[in-house]
Amino acid sequence: MNNNNSYAYAEVLDVLDNMEEIYIKKIPNSFIEYLKENASLNYQKHISTSIPLEKQKLNNNTLTLLAIINLKYWVDSEEHKQKLLAQYRENDKKILEKLEQPFVYDSIFSESKEKNIQEEKIKESNTEDSKKLSTNLPAEKRSIFRKFIDFIMSKIFEN
Numbered sequence: 001m002n003n004n005n006s007y008a009y010a011e012v013l014d015v016l017d018n019m020e021e022i023y024i025k026k027i028p029n030s031f032i033e034y035l036k037e038n039a040s041l042n043y044q045k046h047i048s049t050s051i052p053l054e055k056q057k058l059n060n061n062t063l064t065l066l067a068i069i070n071l072k073y074w075v076d077s078e079e080h081k082q083k084l085l086a087q088y089r090e091n092d093k094k095i096l097e098k099l100e101q102p103f104v105y106d107s108i109f110s111e112s113k114e115k116n117i118q119e120e121k122i123k124e125s126n127t128e129d130s131k132k133l134s135t136n137l138p139a140e141k142r143s144i145f146r147k148f149i150d151f152i153m154s155k156i157f158e159n
Helices: 003-017 029-038 060-074 078-100 110-133 144-156
Strands: none
Touching (some): 003 060, 060 078
């Protein structure tokens, strides 16, 4: 059993324990028994009726289960169900759009980028200094791929 799911089952039961009996009666006993059988034994109750549910840090799987229970057992009108389904689709679409956005590596590695820029400036100044000292011979420019091939060849034909 997935630990995350068993925690969510226990958390859903904790939420249900704090709800009015009218809502609990709408949920089939077999479903509640399934939750009880598969709930985490290590779960410590933390749901408080004095704090709004949306402000209590609930597990994402718990929120999903509560949304399903709400849609399947608590919402009476078909119109309301359709509105909820449309909202769920919209939420999913927003999440997918966020996931499809490319990483902005600049913000993630900004310190590293600044350090690399400073190192390159130092290398450039060292290169300029060494060019002044060199004998004006053209430098051989090899691609990384060419360097790799040369390295492999030197290992193969090493005496």
